[in-house]
Amino acid sequence: MFERLGRLVVHNPWKVILAWLVAAVVIVLFAPGLHDVTNQDQADFLPDDYESSQAMRLAEEKFAQSNDASATIVIKRADGRPLDDADQATVAELAGRVSSAGIDRVTGLAGPPTVSPNRQVQLVTVGLEGLADDQALLDAVPALREVAEQSLDGTGLSYAVTGDVAMFADNADAFDTALLVVGLATIVLIIGLLLLIYRSPIAALLPIVTVGVVSAISPGLIAWVAQATDLRVDPSLEIILTIVLYGVGTDYILFLLFRYRERLRAGEDRKQALVTAVARVGEVIASAAAAIVIAFSALLLAVFGAFTSLGPGLAIAVVAMAIAAVTLVPAIVSLLGPKVFWPSRSWQRQPTGTTFQRLGRLTGRRPALVAAVSGAVMVLLALGALGMRWDYDQSGQLPSDTESARGFADLQAGFPAGALNPTVVYVRAEAGQRLDPTALRQYADQLTAIPGIGGVMPAGPDGSPVGLSQDASAARISLLLAGNPYAPESLDLVGGELREIAHEQAPAGSTALVGGVTSAFADIRDANTRDLQVIFPVAGLLIAIVLALLLRSLVAPIYLMAAVFLGFLSTLGATVLAFQGIGGRPGLSFMLPTILYLFVVAIGTDYNILMIARLREEARLGNDPRTAADLAVEHGGPSVGAAGLILAGTFASMMLAGVAFLTEMGFAVAIGIAISAFVMSMFLVPALTALLGHRAWWPGHGNATAGGTGPAGPVPDREPVGAAQR
Structure with a gap:
């Protein structure tokens, strides 16, 4: 199949390029943009049967503006003394000016x-219409700060505007800078490393041009599918999409160019060399893309909507990139021929005494030692995962030198840490009856007596802790947690004891629901745990099936997937050691396992597929298992190493962003890709395959003699030990 495709593309390059250009123009001009199908409604991220979702729906029904955002102005004396009556009068004037300022x-x-209570700080909570990440709300934050600055100038009072909206606004620049850094680093690394590898500006720019075309059309394709299937698209998809496309795109192009250069060195005609490269690498690219698509699509099994919205969109982009890798890229290279490596002439001669030749000989001669050392490295790193803790503190992941972060710290001088994000208990009367205010006050007293509850937020001018809906059929009580609302103990409290008592002690004839940010994260934690338990096994099984079909083997997929799982654990362990051990962080971001799943497990599997396909090809040419491992590392190692280095370097650049979460993510993915490429695929897998010998290909015939059928169709005769390529 891929040999026929290769001949079609190589001998009709202009037609293929024209078809891509026409498709790109049509999609860019007529397809909707990703922003047209983006869903920012956080309520959709959890299914309806979770309590925080039910509480949010009740809030929307009975308290019309409860789903809107707010900003909190935290005021204190600059000299640290308690606020006196005159100070509080000044704060009241500030509140009046905010209300009458006409800010959008x-x-x-x-x-x-x-x-x-200790008169150290006073809060002015400002209601905002919309969700916290709406741009109009972000624009309102500077206006609020200007009003506060003018009102408090010369009064001896200081202020800080904080809350979710202010945090979004303050950190927007940090994230924009991070994206710019990552984008520039990606391009610089790809160009720089490919210049180093090929010594050719044309080869270095080829991935930039090709991935740029796919990046231009992928958003339109995803948007079309989203409109046709009512697919939810998360705002973070566009950021991750760029990284995924540059990652897999560069990998696939490297796989093709390395094989093309190898066939040129073997003496094949420029056209035939390219056809052979497409034939040999095409199935590898298709299998690698299939593995990634399966891994991404498995996210549809998640109950947490932030994950399900990523999978299909990324899968569509990867399919587009894989098609481009076996059509558009060969078409361009067909026109250029060996000039793709200009001005270097190294493609004309086979290097001798290279590092990968030495590593190949070591693996072939001493596979047990190589397997033991590489496996031991991964196991030792994986032990670090035993101390892993999850961190749900979103504010702790952001820069600490912003005004919103300072405001949050100031607030804790006078209020419980949970004052910024109250946990709201909603009470609903059965059959639409009116609730008894006296019973509700007693109920509020019972809730505030629970250990870990630091207080209650007044709901009205009379200081009552209970706020009633207009028809008095529903009520809300805003509890202030004593600890950080994102801390594990707070999630345990809200998701456990508080809910139990709230349900059991609800006034007669009513039911209670616990909502708010902490309640939502308690549910997200449960959903996340469930998703990881479902997604990983299902994706692993499906990827193993792809490997079995590619290799015609039942044995190889077993140890390949075991190696991938060990690589995942070793990545987590290394990240735990770096951030919880050396860095002293309370835990890793709860999003990290899924991110590692997307980039380390899914994309890292590419390297395994490339290496195991090369091992099978060498075995089919009649080489004994150890010689096959030697040749696979010699010829497959450079492309795996180059691809891994580029992708790991891209993510490592995120550590320069200055945002804790991005630093954590960049380190984890970079170390994970490095382990996948340089330990697992380059050493562990070839060594295990050499040790297993012919049994690795059971029940297939991986040790077929020269002239047999390889993974990409008929394999031309050549010397069993690959003399023509040495």
Whole structure:
């Protein structure tokens, strides 16, 4: 199949390029943009049967503005003394000016200014119309700060605007800078490393041009599918999409160019060499893309919507990139021929005494030692995962030198840490009856007596802790947690004891639901745990099936997937040691396992597929298992190493972003890709295959003699030990 495709593309390059250009123009001009199908409604991220989702729906029904965002102005004396009556009067004037300033999306005050019991700080909570990440709300933050600055100038009071909206606004620049750094680093690394590898500006720019074309059309394709299938698209997809496309795109192009150069060195005609390269690498690329698509599509099994919205979109982009790798790239190379390596002439001669030749000989001669050492390295790193803890503190992942971060720290001088994100208990009367205010106050007292609850937020001018809906059929009680609302113990409290007591002690004739940010993250934690337990096994099984079909073997997929799982654990362990051990962080971001799943397990499997396909090809040419391992490392090692180095370097650049989460993510993925490429695929897999020998290909015939059928169709005769390529 791929040999026929190779001949079609190589001998009709202009037609293929024209077809791509026409498709690109049509999609760019007529397809909707990703922003047209992006869903920013966080309520959709959890299914309806989770309690926090039910509480949110009740809030929307009975308390119209409860789903809107807010900003909190934290005021204190600059000299650190308690606020006196004159200071509080000044704060009241500030609150009045905020209400009357006419700032877009400001709906007024969410309640009267609240002074802390120790009079160290006072809060002015400003109601905002919309979700926290709406751009109009982000634009309102500077206006609020300007009003506060003018009102408090010369009063001896200092202020800080904080809350989710302010944090989004303050950190927007940090994330924009991070994306710019990552984008530039990606391009510089790809060009720089490919210049080093091929000594050719044309070969270095080829991935940039090709991936650029696919990056231009992928958003339109995803948007079309999203509209046709009512697919939810998460705002973070566009960022991850760029990284995925440059990662897999560069990998696939490297696989093709390395094989093309190898066939040129073997003496094949420029056209035939390219046809052979497409024939040999085409099935590898298709299998690698299939593995990634399966891994990404397995996210559809997640119950947490932030994950399910990523999988299909990324899968569509990977399919487009794989098609480009076996059509557009060979078409361009067909026109250029060996000039793709210009001005270098190294493609004309086979290097001798290279590092990969020495590594190949070592693996072939001493596979047991290589397997033991590489396996031991991965196992030792994996032990670090035993101490892994999850961190749900979103504020702790952001820069600490912003005004919103300072405001959050100031707030804790007078209020419980949970004051910024109250946990709201909603009470609903059965059959639409009116609730009894006295019973509700007693109920609120019972809730505030629970250990870990630091207080209750007044709901009205009279200081009552209970806020009633207009028809008095529903009520809400805003509890302030004593600890950080994102801390594991807070999630345990809200998702456990608080919910149990809230349900059991609800006033007669009513039911209670616990909502708020902490309740949502308690549910997200449960959903995340469930998703990891379902997605990983299913994806692993499906990827193993792809490997079995590629290799016609039942044995090789077993140890390949075991190696991938060990690589995943070793990546987690290394990250735990770096951030929890050396860095002293309380835990790793709860999103990290899924991110590692996307990039390390899915994309890292590419390297395994390339190496195991080469091992099978060498075995089919009649080489004994150890010689096959030697040749596979010699010829497959450079492309695996180059691809791994580029992708790992791209993610490592995220550590320069200055955002804790991006630093953590960049390190984890970079170390994971490095382990996958330089330990697992380059040493462990070839060594294990050499030790297993012919049994690795059971029940297939991986040791067929020269002239047999290889993974990409008929394999031309050549010397069993690959003399023509040495």
